[in-house]
Amino acid sequence: MQTPVTERGGTGGSSAVEGAATDPSFVASCPAHSKADECTTLSPSKILWGYFLLTYAMLLLNTSGFLRHIEQTSFWLTMYARAVQVTYTLLYLGPVLIFVVATHRILHTRLARRVLSLHEKTIRRIVYCAAIAGCALAQYVIFVDKSVFDVFGFHLNGFVWNLVLTRGGIESMGAGPATTLFAVFVGIGFLLAQAGLFVLVLKVGLVRESLFRLRRRRPYIIGVCGLSIAALYTQLGYGIGSFRSFGPTLAVANAFPCFMPITFKRIAKSWGYKAQRVPTMAVGGNAFGLRYPLHDIQRDPTVKPPNIVWLVSESLRADMLDPEIMPNTWELSERSSRFERHYSGGNGTRMGMFSMFYGLYGPYWFTMLAEHRGPVLVDTMLELDYQMSLYSSAVFSYPEFDKTLFSRIPSDQLHEGAMRPAWQQDQRHIDALLRFIDQRDKSRPFMTFLFLESPHANYSFSKDAIIRRPFVDELNYVSMNLERDIDLIKNRYINSCRQVDIFVGQVLDRLEEHDLLESTIVLVTGDHGEEFMEKGRWGHNSEFTEEQSRVPLVLWIPGKPASVVGRITSHLDIPATIMPLLGVLNPAQDYSLGHDLFGPERREFTVISAWNHVAYVDEQFKATFPTSTFTMFQQTVTTVNDSRVANRDEFYESRQQNIVEVMRGLKTFRR
Numbered sequence: 001m002q003t004p005v006t007e008r009g010g011t012g013g014s015s016a017v018e019g020a021a022t023d024p025s026f027v028a029s030c031p032a033h034s035k036a037d038e039c040t041t042l043s044p045s046k047i048l049w050g051y052f053l054l055t056y057a058m059l060l061l062n063t064s065g066f067l068r069h070i071e072q073t074s075f076w077l078t079m080y081a082r083a084v085q086v087t088y089t090l091l092y093l094g095p096v097l098i099f100v101v102a103t104h105r106i107l108h109t110r111l112a113r114r115v116l117s118l119h120e121k122t123i124r125r126i127v128y129c130a131a132i133a134g135c136a137l138a139q140y141v142i143f144v145d146k147s148v149f150d151v152f153g154f155h156l157n158g159f160v161w162n163l164v165l166t167r168g169g170i171e172s173m174g175a176g177p178a179t180t181l182f183a184v185f186v187g188i189g190f191l192l193a194q195a196g197l198f199v200l201v202l203k204v205g206l207v208r209e210s211l212f213r214l215r216r217r218r219p220y221i222i223g224v225c226g227l228s229i230a231a232l233y234t235q236l237g238y239g240i241g242s243f244r245s246f247g248p249t250l251a252v253a254n255a256f257p258c259f260m261p262i263t264f265k266r267i268a269k270s271w272g273y274k275a276q277r278v279p280t281m282a283v284g285g286n287a288f289g290l291r292y293p294l295h296d297i298q299r300d301p302t303v304k305p306p307n308i309v310w311l312v313s314e315s316l317r318a319d320m321l322d323p324e325i326m327p328n329t330w331e332l333s334e335r336s337s338r339f340e341r342h343y344s345g346g347n348g349t350r351m352g353m354f355s356m357f358y359g360l361y362g363p364y365w366f367t368m369l370a371e372h373r374g375p376v377l378v379d380t381m382l383e384l385d386y387q388m389s390l391y392s393s394a395v396f397s398y399p400e401f402d403k404t405l406f407s408r409i410p411s412d413q414l415h416e417g418a419m420r421p422a423w424q425q426d427q428r429h430i431d432a433l434l435r436f437i438d439q440r441d442k443s444r445p446f447m448t449f450l451f452l453e454s455p456h457a458n459y460s461f462s463k464d465a466i467i468r469r470p471f472v473d474e475l476n477y478v479s480m481n482l483e484r485d486i487d488l489i490k491n492r493y494i495n496s497c498r499q500v501d502i503f504v505g506q507v508l509d510r511l512e513e514h515d516l517l518e519s520t521i522v523l524v525t526g527d528h529g530e531e532f533m534e535k536g537r538w539g540h541n542s543e544f545t546e547e548q549s550r551v552p553l554v555l556w557i558p559g560k561p562a563s564v565v566g567r568i569t570s571h572l573d574i575p576a577t578i579m580p581l582l583g584v585l586n587p588a589q590d591y592s593l594g595h596d597l598f599g600p601e602r603r604e605f606t607v608i609s610a611w612n613h614v615a616y617v618d619e620q621f622k623a624t625f626p627t628s629t630f631t632m633f634q635q636t637v638t639t640v641n642d643s644r645v646a647n648r649d650e651f652y653e654s655r656q657q658n659i660v661e662v663m664r665g666l667k668t669f670r671r
């Protein structure tokens with residue numbers, strides 16, 4: 001006669017059964033008439049093993065929706081997409097696994113048992129419920145993320161979090177009670193589905209035994225090896241694709257939330273390997289689903305294209321446009337259009353330059369870089385047979401302007417250099433630019449671009465540019481004391497801005513010498529600003545303060561009367577302003593998120609971008625929204641002048657429609 005086995009241990013029977021019954025992880029109860037082998041097959045690790053396997057299969061079906069956004073144009077690309085899917089689906093399930101294991105172990109500690117007086121059956125039920133609820137939540141979050149990506153082209157981020165938490169946020173999208181009800185039903189549906197999977201494992205012997213067999217050594221090893229190979233392929237594929245700028249591979253990564261990229265660019269370059277771009281069109285077209293422009297560009301052939309002189313200074317903040325500091329530029333602004341409340345599209349060079357040539361929000365940079373897609377503005381100039389000569393006292397490859405802004409311009413027309421001090425390199429390029437103007441083909445329009453590096457730290461200038469004393473002789477980052485030295489550092493910066501003005505004066509003199517001002521657009525601006533501890537920071541690329549994001553804009557257009565504009569304007573508006581002057585008939589909305597600076601539309605707000613954040617700015621408020629899932633909770637709201645706001649809800653509730661408009665702008669040029 002077999003000795004009965006109780007839930008907490010038996011009065012007899014084999015030691016194997018006793019060990020299983022007293023094991024804290026013993027999840028399924030064993031009836032008194034069970035045999036030892038039958039009882040041990042229902043241990044917790046096996047039950048949860050089977051349950052998580054089924055959940056993983058269901059989650060794979062859920063994440064397959066992301067594959068719709070990928071053009072799988074080759075066998076290897078399809079294999080890469082599948083490798084990313086199986087790897088990241090497991091990672092999405094990972095937090096639930098950790099949570100369930102942690103719950104199980106905590107409940108089995110002596111303290112928990114003593115304080116909570118938990119019986120084994122109660123612990124089992126809590127662990128089961130934790131597994132079911134956690135898996136349902138994972139399914140629901142992936143479903144919501146997929147829905148957001150379908151509509152906006154980005155994953156869960158600060159914008160979405162704001163919509164969820166702000167009163168009227170969902171309604172501002174045009175969604176009503178039916179949407180909320182549907183979301184609730186979807187959540188309940190996932191909860192019931194996960195509960196059903198658990199019942200399937202617990203009650204259906206055929207399913208349970210089939211899943212348990214996968215715990216055997218051979219299938220287990222095969223599964224682990226397969227997932228390891230997929231994970232390795234995922235990261236190696238991205239690293240190689242990133243180095244070669246292979247758009248389709250990067251598009252796969254972009255389609256899945258929380259992708260953690262690994263790149264080999266620095267290592268490969270140190271070994272002497274040079275990246276060669278694999279053209280996107282060679283693998284079947286537009287991997288990222290861009291619609292840029294929205295419609296083919298049409299132009300009036302009777303419009304004679306003007307010449308364009310495009311002068312951009314590194315780190316030129318708005319208040320440097322001053323009659324004392326920059327007299328040549330100020331004199332030009334007095335007979336041109338001067339925009340006194342002008343914002344860059346970024347607080348760093350990459351996003352600032354991107355916004356002024358594309359007229360798009362910064363997050364589009366990553367797609368344009370992966371596709372090597374140049375701006376419509378430059379495409380139009382090339383089609384109009386502009387002769388071009390472009391200069392940068394940094395390099396065109398960092399940031400990757402040779403793969404974005406100027407990707408279609410032949411390399412022999414891109415002139416760069418890194419001579420130090422920077423003002424000497426700027427002078428060399430000014431001399432070359434002036435020679436280009438002298439020797440141009442007068443039968444064709446010309447466009448010349450110059451990026452001046454002098455106002456970049458360490459703030460370079462010649463003796464002729466010194467207008468502020470005292471100043472630090474050099475920036476010693478080890479020994480400097482910002483509290484003590486910041487005024488001396490700023491004086492050095494002011495002198496470097498005066499150096500830029502000297503260069504601007506040389507260009508203007510040459511244009512006047514050739515009587516070109518009546519046929520030439522002249523644009524003078526900065527890529528972003530520079531802060532000198534006014535708000536607690538030095539430099540740029542750290543915050544969206546006024547000092548880091550506002551820049552001067554002087555725009556000379558032949559025949560346009562002088563004007564001073566005090567409303568909010570942005571680098572985003574520059575392409576929409578220049579394109580009509582080239583004879584383009586399309587509305588600005590076909591290729592830009594900006595407005596013609598001389599048109600009837602007025603900008604109510606603007607957008608400034610950084611690597612993982614976007615800032616909304618209007619006449620009263622400034623708010624930062626993370627565009628990355630990892631930083632989605634890092635939202636800030638200040639006044640436009642960067643002071644703290646007592647009631648953030650006032651902003652969120654009153655500006656919700658504008659926030660939605662920004663979100664739609666991030667999707668406008670994507671299918």
